[in-house]
Amino acid sequence: MKKLLFAFTLLFASSIFAQSYQFKITGVVASEKDKTPIEAATIHLEKAKDSTVVTYTISNNKGLFSLEGKTYHKNVKLFISYIGMDDYSKSIQLDKTPNLNLGTVLLKEKSNLLNEVVVKSRAPITIKKDTLEFNVKSFKTKKDATVEDLLKKLPGVEVDEDGKITVNGKEVNKILVNGKPFFGNDPSITTKNLTKEIIEKVQITDTKSKSEAFAGEKGDTNNKTINLTIKKENNKGWFGRVSGGIGTDERFEGAAMVNRFDNDQRFSVLASTNNINSPGFSFGEIRKMFGGGGNIWINGNGGFNVNGRSFGGGSGIIKSKTAGATYADEYGKGLDANTNYFYSGSSSNNESKSSREYTLPDRKYFSNSTTTSVDENHNHSIDTDFDIEIDSTFLININPSFVFNKREGSSRRQEESLDANNTLTNSFISSAYSESEANNFQNSLDITKKLGTKGSFIKASVTNRIDKADTESINKSTIEVFGSNPSTEIRDQKSATESNLMGLNTRFTYRFPLVAKKLFLDTKYTYLRNERENINNTFDFNTTTQQYSDFNTDLSSDFIYNDIAKIPSLELVYKTKKWNVNFETGFINRTLENNDKLRPELSLEKKYNNLNLDASFRYRFDSKASVYVNYYINNNAPSINQIQPFSNVTNPSNIITGNPNLKPTQNHRVYMNFNKYNWQARTGFWFYVSGTLYKDQIISNTTIGDDLVRNTTFENTDGGYDAWGGGNYSKRIKLDSLTSINLRVGAYLNANKNFNILNTIKEGARTTSLQPNIRATFNWNKLVSIETRYDISFSNTKYDINKNQNQNFTRHLVNIRTRTNVPKKLEWRNDVRYTYNPNVIGFNKSAWFWNATLAYSVFKDQGTISLKAYDLLNQNNNVRRTASANYIEDSESTVLQQYFMLGFSWKFNSLGKKGSIKEYDFHF
Structure with a gap:
């Protein structure tokens, strides 16, 4: 039976491939008027039966093109199109003319350019x-x-x-x-x-x-x-989706989005809530909505971020809520308005632990820490964008925004240090509770006036920013030092902190054409001023009055810090069809002022003069390839905590003091990228490389005593650098009109050298990492998709002095994603990941992570019932290993564990013909 089935399958496959038609069509595209070749004309082949595109390409800089492939349809139609030219078409029977050379195809200029009738292009791709x-x-x-x-x-x-x-x-x-x-x-x-x-x-x-x-x-x-x-x-009507799900372990999610489009007017609302670490953006069926991934990172101080949008508090297990609305419209001929409101709230619980191995010039020591935290965060943001076009030469852009944030959190931290013999040297225990409110207002105003017809313009921009934050916190801590000179310090303090920022950024630009529409000279002047005020009043607990009444000068502050910069600059701009060249140089005069009211002796004023440089060029070889190179020099001022000579003793086991003699860090950066895509072969290649050399880089200078208490300040040094690069090669293999395989091979490289000073000895650490990867995606008839990916990361850290502490790390990642729609109403998705960290100590080295979703379409495909399984193998973890110039750390924190969820999603769509809106009643 098996042999018979195999023979039948082989015979069936042979008959299928026997019915396919190989073809190769070549030619040259040129202008009928002057007989010059036309670059970037679109050539595509359609099925005569239903106008479905079979394949396409574009002509090169000599007008040459070549279409190759195979299809099951022998009757096809060839189209050649280019902006401003009449289309060319030709019917072809592939069984009779599989190899066809069209010679030179001459395109006429469009005869109806001035007519009211506009012919829409059918070309798959157009280059304008x-x-x-x-x-x-x-x-x-x-x-x-x-x-x-x-x-x-x-x-x-x-x-x-x-x-x-x-x-x-x-x-x-x-x-x-x-x-x-x-x-x-x-x-x-x-x-x-x-x-x-x-x-x-x-x-x-x-x-x-x-x-x-x-x-x-x-x-x-x-x-x-x-x-x-x-x-x-x-562009007229309603559409949207509503989804929800209930799962095991009390997991839930729900989301809804409703949109109304009416030509230039647009209105949308969305809302969501869940407790599966997804800010309205979840895995599986709901992923089809307004989320499901994106660039997500979670930080340790009460916030996570998706594609640059903040979603509030905490790491670990997060319960989140979101709501938002957007409105856009045109008022009259010259006014465009767009307004967005977004609310995000979250509560989180997290426990993290880490182990560090420190290497000192004369010894080693170890530290272990455990932190538990609970956070509640609420964030409201509003931004509005107004575009006022006075006439074709005068534009005003106004963009005000407002953000309000309220946060409440508590944490407990336990930390211990041990010497080389694993003998306990000191321990630190702290608990903290805080409440904070923050307001941010920012407004940007851009005014642009074009002058004449040669490309000249005047532009002025002003951005002002006002930040205000108030925090109240209670901190309790105990530090114990053991050994020959033991001691115990107990703290119980309450702090009230007020932080205010007034920022102003202005720029004026005048562009003067040296050669009309090609070569320009830009004169610019930029003025920046950021004034930051910090008032921190800390009181110790008085055991007699049972109140926080004893003012603690060491932990309090009251200062105003100004960062003022004046930057005149000149820029030369050259642009043609193939070239874009920019060269800008400027002189930056920077003033740093610190007015300390609590400690007048710490007040300071520093002035710096530096050169800024920004030079770049881009060259387009043809419509398929281009190269871009950029070099710039800029200067970063030290932060207030780095330059203010004030000892921060908030953590008595790590005391930090600023250095008023610090200079700004000067960065020299080079960046280059190259990309090329072959439309005919469906192959693409791109790579980029970049590097930054630091002058007067700010590094830490730490002294560690026998009791392992750290005292840290900052110094400038030269010799630090960062370098990174990457690239990939992709190719599409079309097996037939239904089946294709996409291949991609790539690699990423990063290298950096950092310094620190430890017990007067300067140590340099050079880290190099390489991450090659390969990915293959198989697609068949929109019914089956299989994507596989393998990444391997190599990391090597070498030390200038402690060479015996050199480290090598390796990490493996395998990812398999599948989607099947057999039968068509049933969609089955799988996401399987395997990670292996052979160098991690004290935590699991490997883990499998498997998510799966079944989704079945109902109600004429308007509804979907889904069953989602998260972490089927119950092995999810986030173990990490990091290395710096003087320590190696292994860490792990709370992650979401296995759950199963049943969900339902309903979509609606009443988008109709232009000029008509279908009314729809919604019941959620």
Whole structure:
């Protein structure tokens, strides 16, 4: 029976492949008017039956093109298109002419350029100067695909497992809808919630502010912006989704989003809550909504962040709540308005522990610590963006924003130090409780006036910022020192801290054209002023009065710190179709002032004069490849805690004192990237490399006594550096019209050298890490997708003096993601990860992590029932090993454990023809 089944399968496969048609179509595209070759014309092949795109390419700088592949359809149609030219089309029968040389195809200038009729391009891809435009209809995706699913299909565009989007290696930091922000500039809300069916075009450009785009400036060449244009007939109506789930271990999640689009007017609301460490962005079915990954990091001082948006308090197990609304509209001809409100709240519980091995010039010692914390955080943010276009030469941008934050938290920390013989030397126990409120207001004003027709303009920008924070805290601690001279210090204190910041950033620019629209001279003047006030009143507990009434001068402060910078500069700008060259140099006059009211003897004033330099060039070889190089020098001033000669004894086992003689750190940085994408072969290659050399780098200078109590100050040093780079090569292998394999091989490299001074001996540590990776994705007929990835990280740390402490670390990561839609209404997703840390000491070295989701479509695909399993193998951990110039640390903290969850999701969509809005009643 098995042999018969195998023979039948082989015969069936042979018959399938026998029906496919190989083809190769070549030619040259040129202008009929002057017979010059046309670069970046789009050539694509469609099925004659249903106009489905079979394959496509673009012409090179000599007008040459070649289409190769195979398809099951013998009747196809060839199209050649270019902006401003009439399309060329030709019907082809592949069974009769599998190899076709069209010779030179001459395109005529469009005859209807001045007519009212506009012919929409059917080309899958169009190149318009610095904009790459994709026709959404040309790219197949699964049913109910999101924008993120669509982006994964576009050549040169990559979306990693965390939702980070890159285009030829350059990160996408802004996504617009019809040219306007959607819930601010958070890309994940847009890509994970909006569906492909409402999108007509995807446009990719270099990131620019509205003022830069209006003035014709280059913008940010290292980041990309994606603009999604919505079909006109789909730009009126309602759409959205509601989801919820209940799971084991009292886990839950719920989220909803409702959108109303009416041409230029747009309104959306969202809300969510869960206790699965997901700020409204969760794994599985709800991931199709406005979240599910993104660039997420969790810090240890009461906050986590998704794609730059803060979601409040705590590490460990987090219960979060979010709510938001966005409104955009055009008022009259010249006023655009966009307003966003977002609330995020969270409560968290966390326990972390770490073990460190310190290496001193004459001995070793060890420390172990355990910290438990509970945090509650509430954050409200409002931002508004007004664009006022007075006329075609005069633009005003106003962007006010306000943030209010309230936080309450408590923590307990136990720390012990042991000598080389593991004998306890000292111990530190502390408990703390704090309440804080913070307000932030910021407003940016940009005024741009274009002068004449040669590219000249005047631009002025002003940004002011006001921060105010108030904190009340109670700290109790005990430090015990053992050995020949034992001691015990007990603290019980209450503090009230007030922190205020007044910031002002102004810039004036005048651009003068030396050669019209090509060569410019920019004169600039920048003025920066940040005034920070800090008042901290600390009182010891009085055992007689039973009140916090004894003022503690050592732990109190009252000062105003000013950082003032004046920067005149000149910039030379040259830009053509292939070249973009910028050279800017400026002189920075910086003043640092500290007015200490509690300790007048610590008041200081420092003045510094430094040179700033920023030079870059970008060259486009053709429509497929470009190179970018940048070199700059900038200066970073020391922070107040580094420069103020005040001893911070908050932690009596680690006393920190500033150094008033510190100089600003000067950074010399070089950056280069190169990318190339072959549209015909579906192969892409990009790499980047960068390095920074530090002059007067600020490092720590620590003295550790026999009791292992640390006294730290700061010094300047030379010789530190950072270097990093990476790249990958990707290739798409199309087996047939239904099946494809995407391969990607890449590597990332990082090297740095840091210094510190320990007991008067300066130690340097050079760390080099290399992370090669390989990824393969198999797709079949939108029904099956299998993605595999393997990463291996090598890290090597070498010391200048303590060479016997050199370290080598290795980490392995295997990731397998699968999606099947068989039958079509049932979707089964798996995410399996395996990590192996062979060098970790004291914690689990390896772990498997497996998430799975089953989702079944009901109610004509409007509803989905899902079953989610998180950490099926119950092995999730976050063990880490880090190394510095004088210690190695292994750490671990609380992570979310295994749970199962049953959920339901319902979507609705009443987007209709232009000019009509279908009314819809909602009952949630």
